[in-house]
Amino acid sequence: MSDEHYEEPGPGKECSGCFKVHTDPFSWKHLPRPTNYDELPDEPKERARKLFNLVDPINSPEWEECIKVRDPGEWRSTEYMCEESEATDTYYRNLHPLAWKCISRALPDDHALACRIADSIDVLTCWTSDEGDPVVDNANVYTRIFSLYAPAWVDLHVIFDMRIGATFVECAYSFGYRAIDSPSTDKKLDSKTMHDHGPEAHQQHGWRPICWYELDPERRDISQCQITRGDILTVHEILFGLNTDLSKRVSLKLTAELLFVALGVPFSIAEKEGEKDGVPMFGGDGMLNISGAGPGKKPGVSAAHMRKILRIPPLEGDDPADLSQRQVGQSEKERNPQYECGSDCDSDCEYCADEEHNRPVTKRRRLA
Ligand SMILES: [Zn+2]
Ligand SMILES: [Zn+2]
Ligand SMILES: [Zn+2]
Structure with a gap:
């Protein structure tokens, strides 16, 4: 293994990206994150709290195990967040400010809690490829939101492909989550099915599907938003508890938004006309464009569908379709019956003018 001399990042250690000891290794966090372990309590729960x-951590024999998982993971993140490293990961570095924007907007009167939630997000594995654009063509990203009160967490995953040319379509994504209520659970992230798109994705090893989308060769939207109210309640309970002071400070709506936001995808669910709603066009501040895929009429997830699940009254223009069932949009021919594109097509045709582009440069990130 070429990793023979690789040293796990940790307090006082040189960063493998900039070859310096970071003076503020957790600079992206909103609250101070201790790095001097001698000053911490020995008792695992109090140690984890610090x-x-x-927020009001519960008594549990599993805090020690939780620290063993979370602490080294956060140290690994310090290298990927390093501002001076040459191999800086844009997706990774973009994710935290984006999540902060959404979380702080959702909790305008509870800044202390917004900080704690934002600081509970960690990126585990981030693999993306782009062609120098601000949005990426392919992504395979695992992140984790740690519980604010228990030795537990929620893993999130997105796999995303977005390359469209005149003669080919590689356009699909799927989102999934996994609730881990004990750190002794098998923590293996990957499984064969994780690379599937469509209804087979996120069906094994404790994973649950959130939504999926595909553009088929006839350029029809095909999608399904499988996440249920029960799923959102599960995530809410893992992260914030059940009927506790903490759980009451966080709305179910924010929990639903977090499933996307903590993966670097801006998503908001409006309760009133005029509020920010859904996924911004062209990805917004995010780097995955899940709003503009194909004709975009049947996206994998919509704020309208989330309103239904969350029992928020619909807004004007909400698609009444039941997105929990597989949705099929119109084909290109059905949408544009007058349009014909044959072998004698002229070069002014917007579909044929869009030449198949070269394979993108690929950069790899492996963390966990
Ligand atoms: Zn560094
Ligand atoms: Zn591209
Ligand atoms: Zn054409």
């Missing part, structure tokens, strides 16, 4: 800025 390290991770927990």
